[in-house]
Amino acid sequence: MAIGPGKYDHLASFVRKWATAKAVVLIVVDGDKGSGFSVQAHGDIASSLPVLLRRIADDIEEGLG
Numbered sequence: 001m002a003i004g005p006g007k008y009d010h011l012a013s014f015v016r017k018w019a020t021a022k023a024v025v026l027i028v029v030d031g032d033k034g035s036g037f038s039v040q041a042h043g044d045i046a047s048s049l050p051v052l053l054r055r056i057a058d059d060i061e062e063g064l065g
Contacts, residue, residue, distance in 0.1 A: 006037070007036050008026055008028050008033065008036050008037070008038045009038045011028075012024045012025075012026040016040050022042060023039075023040060023041030023045045023046070024039070025037070025039050025041075025049065025053070026039075
């Protein structure tokens with residue numbers, strides 16, 4: 001994961017503030033700046049994201065099957 005702002009970081013910041021959230025994971029597919037992602041999370045939350053994202057991927061796969 002890259003450190004520092006990415007091409008969709010401004011949107012992730014907006015969503016995090018708007019939702020009063022501790023973390024945001026934003027995935028953009030074929031957006032106006034291409035595909036990409038932005039993660040904003042404190043260290044303790046960031047360290048749990050891989051497990052959470054694997055669970056989400058499993059749920060998506062299961063829903064498609």
